[in-house]
Structure formats: structure tokens, C-alpha cells
Amino acid sequence: MSEKINEPVLTNRNLLDRFVFTREYTERLVEFLQVEDFVIQPTLFVSPPKWHLAHTTWFFEEFVLAREDRYVRVNPEYAYLFNSYYNDIGSRIPRIQRGMQTRPTVAEVFEYRKRITESVVEELLREQNNPDNATLIELGIQHEQQHQELLLTDIKYILGTQYLRPGYAQDVFQSGTEHIPVTTEEYISISGGVYAIGHEGNSFHFDNERPRHNTLLSDFKICDGLVRNADYLEFIADGAYNNPMLWLDEGWSWINQHMINAPMYWEMKHGIWMHYTLDGLKPVEPETPTTHVSYYEADAFANWQGKRLPTEFEWEIASEHFAWGDRWEWTCSSYEGYPGYRAVPGAIGEYNGKFMINQRVLRGGSFATPNGHSRKTYRNFFHPDMRWQYTGIRLAARL
Amino acid sequence: MSEKINEPVLTNRNLLDRFVFTREYTERLVEFLQVEDFVIQPTLFVSPPKWHLAHTTWFFEEFVLAREDRYVRVNPEYAYLFNSYYNDIGSRIPRIQRGMQTRPTVAEVFEYRKRITESVVEELLREQNNPDNATLIELGIQHEQQHQELLLTDIKYILGTQYLRPGYAQDVFQSGTEHIPVTTEEYISISGGVYAIGHEGNSFHFDNERPRHNTLLSDFKICDGLVRNADYLEFIADGAYNNPMLWLDEGWSWINQHMINAPMYWEMKHGIWMHYTLDGLKPVEPETPTTHVSYYEADAFANWQGKRLPTEFEWEIASEHFAWGDRWEWTCSSYEGYPGYRAVPGAIGEYNGKFMINQRVLRGGSFATPNGHSRKTYRNFFHPDMRWQYTGIRLAARL
């Protein structure tokens, strides 16, 4: 039996509410930006906010509305400009040129959003709508939620790497702030055995969370709190960034090539470690969970502690026993398909499977993740050198 | 006797008018831009329009206003953000990061312009103003005029290299358009002999136009019209871009490495050569002077014709006998100091002298050059691979 992307139990009514809320929430997130901030792409992996707004819109146009033959696109060029990576759909602008397009303007992109939002709402209100569309609209909502988090981390990068370090805002996020302190650090022991892993039931999930399958774990223990900045400052003070014996070979090359000596967004000012946050440059807070570390740094930190990172399976099983959701937690699991995984045919199948190489799984979520978007079986993934997301470290060890 | 930068004969009153006009004209040139267009830097040698607006303003603040000790800067960070290349003044943002700064915003830059313009006007109206300031304000005007041309060519690059190829405008330029046809192509004969070269008299000129000195020319002839697109289309049709024997060795490498087969902004559409102009994408006009060619292309074209490019000295002497000012004309002269040239001490000395290496002199001017900015002794200069300026080709030969 083949995996389905999702099996929505929602009525169209529920879906409509969630659709409208999601579209509005994206716009709320960019409320404090200046027009100028919408345009630039300071590095390959960051996209201009304008692009996120248009791409999430194109996703609905392409996968929902344009399924009808008689549909007339808002602008046929947009398929080229706002396709991200779907080879099945056709050619697209090279990623590195996203920040070179000043047109369409921000106002035109908002107009595009408005028209597509209205068309999807009409589709959802229609009595006999296309039954597959509900599935695809749900996927579009989930997709837009993913981009909401990317939007915030890209905004942070855009503002936080420019010379004037302008702050952004505090009060647009559903899920609190990046300043919530860690309050516990006890180790929880979990017995080994055969455990079922992966999504269960009919609620929405991505194809990479299935098939649900058994896996065999050994006894292990895992910390109920994340690594705090106070811990990480000790790691730095102990000379960790100068000690090759703590690092993966590629990590050691990476910190030397890029002259890295602290998490991203940290900078030493007059002898004090400062940290750029979405509300501006602040002294590093000892009690908040360390963030913006690469896998290399998370792994080196664990080595320095004589511990290790959990596997994604250990994390999933143990996650009942601790609070999570403040940071995306690096696991030591390579991002692979679960036994029996197969991508669905066509463009939608390009969503997850083709990225299953050279990436590590992160579990949990962050304060920038939209409410209800993540779950314990959710598998986020990034290359080991990426750290502009709200990554964090949870330690584990053998019993 | 040392060279002076200029010896203004203008009263402050004249200077005031020209200053105010120059500041306003800059702003007129960006009238049709969207805010988004002000921000990006699609390649190293292009600067964001916002940057030009601020940099020309900083020039007055730094070299005129800040000479007074008690002057309080509008924003002390601007000296770092808007210094272009003056090492004597201090550190500055790496050129490649000009397009990464969304702040200050366009509105803030206009506010900065307004405040500096007002302060300079006050300075000029003051009864006993600093006598050196008139000289520096004149230099600032000339400097801003240079940036007016760069602004237009950078705007062309920003709009003309993006996917949607938006047009700009026709009616903001003092000096006509890029579409004026070539109407003559007669060769003028000039007898050899000793000729005086370089600026004469007290009117404004740059230090690189002096000392006026004698040079010895042989007999030569020079065409009174520029090379037209019709001529250049023949050159292409004759396979010139595939014939190494026509090219300088570096030129041959350059066209192959960058896969160049036509002037910049030319593209073949459905078998027709199109040309992006400031008023949009148009079919190439046979009679208008070829533009956006590199020195390599100009030199190869001349070889193909069995002719050569003129030296800058031949050009200066012959320029009485033909109309010029539609294109910056590549000469075969390397950009060097005239005999006895010496840069003035301090930051102002960085204006010209330090660039006297690996560049070719261009003479004349273009429709994008502000009225009155150029003159027959004016020496523009670019590296031989640069072609986003309104460059053109005039042929010469031995008699």
C-alpha cells in the first residue's frame, strides 16, 4: 500500500479558516519590514522576504488552481520566478538570482497574494469542489507554515548581518520569543527495546514521517533541558574552537575556513559576548538555550561533555518525557527514507525525498515555528554547516 | 609649480546655482524608480542607486562640512557606509556589501541629502565662508555629475539584467537619448607634428588632465562618425567572435570564458537581435552608434576593419573636426599620468592617480553625461573588459 501525503479529516469549513488564518499570519510577520528589506538575498540559502510571499502563493496557484485547464494565471512569468525547486514543473530562475529581481514590486506581490487567496477561498466555498484540492490546500497551508519560519530566520539574517544591525520586532510571533530560559537539566533513562517510529493515524503529516515502522533501541539517557549559553560559554572558554580532537574532520575544516569561534550572531564587543536577536543586539543571556549552532558545533559540544547527541528515534521515543519546541534539536541521525519509503510520482514527490543525502535530522520546533505545525514525528533537516535556523543542542548518553 | 585641482573663476552665487541644480538633477534621475530598485547590487561594479545618492552626499559632508571641527555629523556610521575608496579617511564597507544594506532606507537617504544640501547652501550664503570650500564644492559638483552618469548606467544594469526586463524612462535626461543615429562617416586627415595636450587655462578640470605638455604625433586619419550597429552586425555575421586572430589574447579568453557573442544587452529573440535600452527591449537599430562594447571588442572590430583605435592624443587634437558626445570612445591609450603628474597629498589625491594601471582612456562623453561635464581634454577610464557604460567605437588609421 502506498503512502499518502495526508488524509485530512478536516471539513472544508475548517480548512477555510485555517487557510485564511495562515495567509494572514504570513503577512503579519512582515508588518515591521521596510520595503527595502523585502528585496535582498545576502547569501545563497537566504531568500528575499518578497520571494517567500510570492512563492507560497505560487504554490497554491500551481498545485491547486492551475489544475483546472481553463484557469488563467495572474502572470505567466511568475511560474518561472517563484518556483523553488520543482523540476517536474519546468525551468526556474537560478536560486542565486532571487535577490536580483526588484520586479514584481512588493506591492505587486501583495496584490498577487490577494488574488490567489480569493480564488482559493472561492474554490473552498464552491459546493462541488475538486475533492483532491482539499488535500493539496492542506499541503499548501503546511508549506506556507514552513516558509513562515524561514521568513523569520531569513529576516533575522538580512537585518542581523548588515552593518547597522537594525532590530526587528517582538510581538508578531505566536509562540513566544527566543529569550525563554532553560529551567531543568535532569537526565531521563529510557530502556532499550523495539519501538514503533513514525506518524500514526490520519492527521496531516509529511511523507517522510512514514511508513511507521519498528526500530530497535538500546538503553539510553537523555537530558530534559537544552544546553544553555552559560554551558556554551564554558566550552568556548575551554578553547574548544582551537582543539581539533573535539571535532569532526569536516567541522574542523569548516571552523578554520570560515574563522568561526562562536555561534552565529555572536560578536565580542568590549570584552562582552553580544548576541543579535530579532529584537536587536543584546548581551548573551546565560540561561537561554544556545542557538544558531551548526551540527559540527553541536557534535563537538557533546564530545567535550563526554556525551553525544540523541538519534532521531531516541528523541521521538523520549519526547513524551520532556518539553520541546524552543529550538530545533540536532540529532545524530542522517536524513534517510524510512524502510519502504518511496516518493510519490510527479512534482509533489519532489517535496522531501530528493533531499535525503548529506543532511541531519532535527527534531522539535522553535519559537518561530507556527503553532500546531510541528509534532513529535516531524522531521526537519539541514546540512551540517547550516546554522541560521533556531537550532539547539540536547545531550544524550548510554546508560 | 604644483598642479592645482581647479582654479574656480565662479562667484559663490554661480556655484550656489550649479550646486542646487546638480543636487536636484540627481534626484530627478531616480524619479521613476521603485523603492525596491534602489537597493540591489547585481554585480561588483554596479552600486545600488541608494548608495550613489548617499555617497555623493557624504562627499560634501566629509570634504566640505566636516573640515570644521565643531561640525556634528548627521550619523557617524555613514562615513563607514558611504566612503567609496578613500583610504586616507578610514575603513569602509567592502564594496561587495553595498547591496546588502537595506538601512538606512531610501527615505532616510533622501533626508540625509536634504540636510547636507541645506548645510552646504548655508555655507555658500555665509558672508565669510572658508575660501578653500568653494574649490571643494566645485569638486563635489563634478563628482556628483560623474555619479549621475554611473547612476543611469547602474539603473540600466539593475533593470536590464533582471528577468522581467522592465524599461525605465526617456524623459529625464538633459542630453537626448541613446537612439540618435550616426549621419556621417568620412575620414579626416591630420598632419603629424608637435601638439600641446591637456587642459589649458583656469576653468575646472581634473588633475589627470594636467600638466599640459607637448606630444609628437605622426600623420593620421580619423573617422568623423562612430561605428554603427549595422557595421557591428556585419562583424558578428562574419564570425568575428569565433576568430582568434582578431583578438587580443586576453580578449579571446574573456569572450570564451563569459560566452560573449555580442555587445552587452543584446539578445537574440526569434532570430532577431534585440537590444535592451533605458526605454525597454527593442530591435537593434542599424543606424545608432554601437554601444556597450568592451575595449577588447572595440579593438577586434578595428582589426577586422584593417583600422585601429585612435590614441587619446590623436583624439584630443582631431576632436575639433567632428561631433562627439554620444558615446564614450575607447582610445588605444593606457591610462597614465601626464609627464610631471603627481597626485596631491591626502584623500583628494586618491581621486585619480591611484587608478593609473591596467585601464584604457575613453574620450568624449555620452548622452548620459550631464551637460557641461565633459570637455575635449576630459579623460574617462575603465578596465578593458568593462562595458556597462555607454562606450562606443571611432576608427583611425595611418595616412
Next chain:
Amino acid sequence: MSEKINEPVLTNRNLLDRFVFTREYTERLVEFLQVEDFVIQPTLFVSPPKWHLAHTTWFFEEFVLAREDRYVRVNPEYAYLFNSYYNDIGSRIPRIQRGMQTRPTVAEVFEYRKRITESVVEELLREQNNPDNATLIELGIQHEQQHQELLLTDIKYILGTQYLRPGYAQDVFQSGTEHIPVTTEEYISISGGVYAIGHEGNSFHFDNERPRHNTLLSDFKICDGLVRNADYLEFIADGAYNNPMLWLDEGWSWINQHMINAPMYWEMKHGIWMHYTLDGLKPVEPETPTTHVSYYEADAFANWQGKRLPTEFEWEIASEHFAWGDRWEWTCSSYEGYPGYRAVPGAIGEYNGKFMINQRVLRGGSFATPNGHSRKTYRNFFHPDMRWQYTGIRLAARL
């Protein structure tokens, strides 16, 4: 209980024979090289043959002989020149400069080999030798065997990528040639269940083969023969290198960036696919197992067949049921430490653990692997774009 690198059951006598044989076999492998061939490094991942000869020698000098305080090194500079990647030992020449050192000469390197070989033989013949040394000499032998295979694949690269494509030799290899045909292609079915994985017992093994541990497998089937060139030619003919839907995203970028359209060393001549082999350029043989493919290609081939690559655990369990050893077989397993794995402290711990990122496990061996060097629990590993080793493809699928 911590893992030991190995627990040799060999007497010193046996070890002596194997040591002497290994040292001689290395030299036999380079017998047909010209002095010139020993020097160059055509790409970062290839080392000059001279370097392999010296590095394997330095390994014995550093880890066995130099453990004695009074030992006088043959040349103290060699530690800098011939250390590969042991940070614990000190600084070393950047990898990219290995091919820039013409000195010591080949003759001097052979002299160095001779002196170190003699010293180690003396150590082994000494009645009361250092008991740890036997362990380290065994490791040195295994290490040199690994370099014997690298030596052959680097020689192939050095000769096979130069303009004249000189052949090497056929008759120096213990284990046959690269031309042995595939004779079977039946699928073997294996039932799921809990299986023990990893090295068992006291014979030599690397630290990455331990701890032996249980893993849970589902039912699967696996082919008893490798993919042949005839199969791969069909894959090419079917347009696979132009079909993005078959490829991992990074694989698709990789083939496009490097303009790859066939396995390494394949070239089309007059309409016929030729293959450079150690005995020269030959038409591709349909029946021999495809080799010099990257992980990306192996994975795309499996997709095209509607199959998949086996995991390294499936491979280890199934390996009793088929012949292996002609090609290193890509598995879909990421190279990670087994549960409870920990690198030993010090330089020897840098042997395996620090490479456990972004690499895939290969199982089996190739005709270039020295006799007795590999075993069913042996874990070779390379980045997914590497293909200058004798890699190959074995298919698997769900039952």
C-alpha cells in the same frame, strides 16, 4: 568496556612475514611506473604515488619506532611532509601541496622505506619487544594495505586523465583484473528479524566495525550479481542523465555542474563507448560489472530500475549468499558510529571516527583490494560524489 583496535592472535613470526610481504607488495605495485608518474597530484583527492610510499612508511616510524624516546628519525622534516591528517601529531603540509614536492626524490623515498622496514624487522626480531608494538604494526600493515588500493586507483587517475592515456599493467595484482564478467542475477530473499551486526571475535578489525550490536531488519531481497555495463548502457540510452526525476537533488546539480553523462573513465569515440582501464583504453565490455560510479549514479540507477540500494546491514546479513569482492558496493547507509562507538583517545582515534559525516558506506572489496584485507563486516566509506575507486552497484528491494 572500551573497544580495542585489534586483538592480534598472531605471533611475531607471522606478523613479520606479513609485514615483509606487505612492504614488498607495495613496491611491486609501482614497478611499472616511470619516475615522472610518482610525482604529480592531478586533483585534490589523488595523492602522488611517491607520497603513498612515504606516508605508509612514516606511519610505522611515527606510531611504532618513534614511541621510543631515543629513536632518531631518518629526517625530522618527513613528519611534516608525510603526515596525512593526524592533528594530534602536529602540523602538516596542506593536502593540495602534496604534488608540489619533488623532493625527497623517488630514490630517497625508497631509501626511507628500506631503512624503516629494516628497523621494524629488527623490532619484531628482538626478543623482548614492546608488547603494544605488535598491535600497532598490525595496524600499520592494514593501513598500508588500504594505501595499496588507493595507490592503484590514484595511478589509474594519474595515467587515465592525461592526454596520452598511457596504460599501466595487468600482472601485478593479487586478485585478478577489472575485467571479470558478472555471471548471475538472481534475487535472494531474506526474512526480517533481529540480526547481530559487526565484527565478532579477536581477529583484526577496525574500530568502526564494533561494537557488535543487534539491528532489526524487515524482509527484503537482494541481487546475487552486480549491475553490468550492458544494464548501465540501457540506463544511459534511456536518457537517465537528462531526467531530473531519477536523481537526488544534489546528484542532479552535480551531473549538471560537471557535465557528467557516463561513469568516470568512459569516453565516446567514433560512436563507441570506450573505457580507460589499467591496461589501457578499451571498448566498454557489456558483461563486466559497472564501475567508477558515484553514489548519486548508483542511486539514480536503482530508482530507474524501481529498486533501491541495500543498507549496509542488509548487505552484511545477505553477504553469505552471494560472491563479492569485485567492486566496492554502494549501500544506502550513511557512515555513522555503531551504537556505543567511541574513538580511542589520541592520534589513533583519528583513524575513523572523525570522518563520520556526509559519507556513504561501501561494502565488499574490489580486485584492487589486497588479499585478505576485507571481510564481510568491513566498512569502506566515501563522499557520494567520489568515483575514482572501483565502486559498483548491487540492487535490493522490499519483498
Next chain:
Amino acid sequence: MSEKINEPVLTNRNLLDRFVFTREYTERLVEFLQVEDFVIQPTLFVSPPKWHLAHTTWFFEEFVLAREDRYVRVNPEYAYLFNSYYNDIGSRIPRIQRGMQTRPTVAEVFEYRKRITESVVEELLREQNNPDNATLIELGIQHEQQHQELLLTDIKYILGTQYLRPGYAQDVFQSGTEHIPVTTEEYISISGGVYAIGHEGNSFHFDNERPRHNTLLSDFKICDGLVRNADYLEFIADGAYNNPMLWLDEGWSWINQHMINAPMYWEMKHGIWMHYTLDGLKPVEPETPTTHVSYYEADAFANWQGKRLPTEFEWEIASEHFAWGDRWEWTCSSYEGYPGYRAVPGAIGEYNGKFMINQRVLRGGSFATPNGHSRKTYRNFFHPDMRWQYTGIRLAARL
């Protein structure tokens, strides 16, 4: 009237002697190399000694012997491997791959040399030989002499940039050593006026030394001795490498990008400046002329002294009044064709003209220049960042 490459007054007999001597002298220069040293290419602008030996041979085969239709080439592949830059002749190996070819071997290259030398000797001994061939053989001799100097400077680079810094030899050079001290530093005054520049008469010269033509000079003075290391050590001690005001803009970028703080081959050891010479690493000698400086450094040094570099015309006129030939002396003249210069048609025309861009003229010669090869009208040329030749500095100034 078109320029001829040369108008030899030599009889064939004289030519034969010079040919044979030149061929032998090349081989004498590599006498102390190890086979390994012949192969590598440590950087793009250095060629393997083996390549020089073969390329100079190919030049005679291609331009002299192969002019006869029935000539059978030693190996038809050699035209591809040993053509340097003659597009008119056909495709060739990319320059960067010269050091990747271990075949033909050094012995095979010597065999190739022997066969071509014999064939050219036969041609010269033949009673009715091709009259054009004498001209081309003379050009081949001059060409090989140029490569003799490149051979020595490339050998220096190959040995002097490797870790062990092996020395080469002292006693193979015709023209002394690099250690000859500077003994005078008086300024000579020259009056301005019209002077004839360029080669006069029928003896051998390159096409770039003609047409002889008049040029107009102002009064100037020029030093009769070269800048010594003692002078250059003061320049360094005065912080010149940290003072942007002394440098051309590109020079300042160049020293910062490459972290340059001294001439090439200088290194500080235990607080003493050492200098790698062809006879090994030695303390910098205060009295010998500074060498291995780029144009940027020569220009900055002159600025620091309040002087300038001479033009190539000043140099040619003044050269009667001082000794020269120890270092190639940077002039401030851009390398251009003389008025009326035109490259001859065909491959021979690629010898000089196509390099007339972005290079500076050097005049004089060095101890590594073969006896009789240079003359006062000889124009050497390099890019301003090149410094592996025996470059040096002579100062000039206005009167």
C-alpha cells in the same frame, strides 16, 4: 612598408654554430635537476622544465621542418601537447594541465630534442635549403633563448616554493650570478628633445621593437645604479606595506589579498630576512640589487622615495650612460605597439602583438638572460603582479 621579423646577415654557417650552441645550452641548464623536478607546475604561470624542453623543440618542428609537405612528425600528438598559444596552428592542451602530463617522459623529450636538432642541422647543411628557413631558425634560436631564462626562473619557483627549499646550482649560467652588488647610485641628467626610439639596422630584433620612430622627451634624470636590498629593507621598516597612500589601488588590493609584505622568496627566520636564491636560502645581502618585486612594489618604492620609474623611452635613451643587465627593470610604460606597428599575418604574428594589453614594459636583462640575447631596444613585458622573473628597480625623476 611592412616590418619584417628580422633580416639576418648571418651565413648559414654562423647560424648552425649558434643553433647547436643554443640547443646544448638549454640542456646544460637542466643538468642538475632530478627527473622529478622536470614534471610539476606549481602555479599557472610556471611551466614544467620538461615542457620548456619540448616546446622549444616543437617550435623548430612546426615552423621550420613541417613547412615541407612530406615531413613526418616525430609524434603527431606533440603538436597538441607542446603548442603554447598559437591559435592559428590549432587546439592545444589547456595551460593549467601542462603539469599533469607525465608522458612523454623526460627521456622521451630528450630523444625528441635530439631528433629535431639533427633534422635542423641537416636542413642548415643542405646546399639549397629553403631561404625562409634561415629567418625562422634565427627566430627559433631567439625563442629558445627566451625560454632559457624562463626555464631558470621556473626552476627557481619549483624548488624555492617547496617545503624543503632545495638549492639548485651556481655554475651553469653564462652571465654570472644573482649576487653581484650595486656599486654606484649617481643620477644622470638627460635633456629633453626629440629622440629616435626602436631598433635600427638589419640585425635580429622582434617586431615589437619597430617601427623606429621619434618620440618627444622632457628633461629628466635617472639613477645609474639599481635599488639595493638595503634600500628596500628601509622601505619595509618604514611600514610601506601598511601604508595605502604609497600604492596603486590594485597594488594595495593585491598585497592585502595575498598577504604580501616583502619581495618574493623573502622569508623571516628567527628575526632575519632570508632570501631563496638559485644556490639556496641565504640571508638577504644588503648590496645586491633588489629582485622579485612586482610592478606594484616597484611603483610604491619609487613613490616612497619621492621619485618615479622611468618610461621605456627614457630608459632606452639613457641606457648608454649606465651599466644594465643584472635585473629586468620595470618601466612605467604600458606595453603597446609603436606607431604604425602591425602584427605579421599567421601564427608568427601571434608572437608579440596579441599581448599588448595590461602589461608593463621591462628593459635591460638579467644574469639569467643568455649572452647576446638582449639589447637596448629589447622590450620585455609582464603583468604588474608578476614577480618570479629577475625584476628590479631603477629610479628616475624630473630634472
